[in-house]
Amino acid sequence: MTRAAVGLLLLAFLAAPSALAGEPAPPAQEAGGGAPEFRSSDDPSAPASKKKKSKKKASAGPALDLGAGLGYEYNPFHLTPSALRDLRDDRAADRASGRFDDMDSPDDFVLRAGAAGGYRFGKKSGSRLDVELEPAVRLFLENFRLSYFEAQARVSQELSKSSELRLSLGYVPERFRRNSFADGIDEDGNGSISDSERRYRPLRDTYGGGRLAFRWDYGEKPANTVEIFAGAVARAYREPFEERREWVLEAGIEATFRGTETSGTRLSYRYARGWNPPHREVLLVDEDRYDLDFNGDGDIVDQDVRSVQRVNRTTNDHEALVRFFWETDPKRSVGGLLGFGLRVREYASGEPYDRDHRGRWDFRLGGRFALEFALGRGASLVLGPWGEIQLRWREGKTLDKTKVDYASGGVLGLVRVGF
Ligand SMILES: [Ca+2]
Numbered sequence: 252m253t254r255a256a257v258g259l260l261l262l263a264f265l266a267a268p269s270a271l272a273g274e275p276a277p278p279a280q281e282a283g284g285g286a287p288e289f290r291s292s293d294d295p296s297a298p299a300s301k302k303k304k305s306k307k308k309a310s311a312g313p314a315l316d317l318g319a320g321l322g323y324e325y326n327p328f329h330l331t332p333s334a335l336r337d338l339r340d341d342r343a344a345d346r347a348s349g350r351f352d353d354m355d356s357p358d359d360f361v362l363r364a365g366a367a368g369g370y371r372f373g374k375k376s377g378s379r380l381d382v383e384l385e386p387a388v389r390l391f392l393e394n395f396r397l398s399y400f401e402a403q404a405r406v407s408q409e410l411s412k413s414s415e416l417r418l419s420l421g422y423v424p425e426r427f428r429r430n431s432f433a434d435g436i437d438e439d440g441n442g443s444i445s446d447s448e449r450r451y452r453p454l455r456d457t458y459g460g461g462r463l464a465f466r467w468d469y470g471e472k473p474a475n476t477v478e479i480f481a482g483a484v485a486r487a488y489r490e491p492f493e494e495r496r497e498w499v500l501e502a503g504i505e506a507t508f509r510g511t512e513t514s515g516t517r518l519s520y521r522y523a524r525g526w527n528p529p530h531r532e533v534l535l536v537d538e539d540r541y542d543l544d545f546n547g548d549g550d551i552v553d554q555d556v557r558s559v560q561r562v563n564r565t566t567n568d569h570e571a572l573v574r575f576f577w578e579t580d581p582k583r584s585v586g587g588l589l590g591f592g593l594r595v596r597e598y599a600s601g602e603p604y605d606r607d608h609r610g611r612w613d614f615r616l617g618g619r620f621a622l623e624f625a626l627g628r629g630a631s632l633v634l635g636p637w638g639e640i641q642l643r644w645r646e647g648k649t650l651d652k653t654k655v656d657y658a659s660g661g662v663l664g665l666v667r668v669g670f
């Protein structure tokens with residue numbers, strides 16, 4: 252059996268925008284926040300050159316993988332159900348505010364393409380060194396502005412026949428998430444900011460980071476595997492949202508248990524903290540929520556009053572994944588993967604008027620299913636659906652304690668060829 256086969260299967264999972272059931276850690280990708288997604292080498296759009304090297308007779312030298320696929324994606328902006336309705340309705344107020352500029356469709360088709368070039372140094376098992384570089388691009392056909400480029404690099408050093416140290420680096424130069432509320436102008440002077448008085452601006456970020464992982468295989472055939480990892484990510488936002496910048500530190504563990512040579516279960520846990528320095532933002536506050544006269548007109552009944560207040564977007568994430576896989580081998584040309592994930596995100600803000608973050612918890616559930624068909628000559632086809640839903644919970648004297656934050660999903664078909 253080949254580790255490459257596992258990788259190929261994982262492709263289908265990792266292809267989704269927020270790789271919930273993907274590699275040990277791909278942090279969640281919220282449109283507009285959270286930690287950047289860090290996919291592994293197994294991403295379809297960036298096929299790793301693992302196919303050759305993981306075969307038993309792996310040899311030194313170059314390797315190249317190419318991958319291309321087409322996916323359908325529902326709700327790529329991760330909009331709430333009511334915002335999705337507004338997007339479809341194309342309201343005049345939203346056209347005035349720029350809320351959905353360049354956000355043309357609630358669903359989309361996505362083209363993915365990538366290459367992975369690698370080189371293996373060293374012939375002796377137990378001391379090999381692999382270097383890989385993976386550029387990839389995703390093109391959204393309806394919402395073209397969501398398209399982005401990314402690059403990953405990886406260096407893996409075998410420490411012995413059963414252990415390996417791996418450094419992964421990733422960089423995304425710029426990515427549009429969606430439009431975000433930037434300011435409000437009380438044009439009619441009534442003390443409140445109406446929908447059409449709001450101003451939205453594109454939320455765009457740039458991020459890069461690295462992860463160091465140590466893997467250890469133990470037991471007789473089939474060998475089980477334990478991996479521990481730690482990493483850091485820096486994320487910057489383009490104007491006018493520079494203040495949302497964050498630093499993420501993460502650590503986690505993944506264990507793979509093999510019932511047979513070609514099937515098993517993989518469990519992983521990851522913790523990540525994303526620091527955002529507290530800063531001031533324009534908020535829309537309801538006076539009756541705080542019994543305060545924010546607009547100074549002598550009453551405490553106004554809604555959506557413009558107010559500049561301190562905000563803190565710092566988060567603590569706990570993420571657990573379970574995946575079941577069976578791989579293709581020379582006797583069987585179909586493999587598969589079934590995975591489920593849960594991420595609990597706690598917002599750490601203690602700022603009194605930071606209603607979007609203070610006392611908020613997000614619970615995200617996701618699932619993936621994929622089948623891999625070996626096509627021969629180093630090629631394979633991966634097909635499968637995925638879906639996720641995030642629930643938002645807020646403490647305090649609010650009526651809307653639990654809400655669906657967003658639901659998204661899709662299906663992906665992808666072909667990979669290794670040379
Ligand atoms: Ca107004």
Ligand SMILES: [Ca+2]
Pocket residue numbers: 442538543544545546547548549550551552553
């Ligand atoms: Ca007032």
Ligand SMILES: [Ca+2]
Pocket residue numbers: 442548550552553
């Ligand atoms: Ca008033």
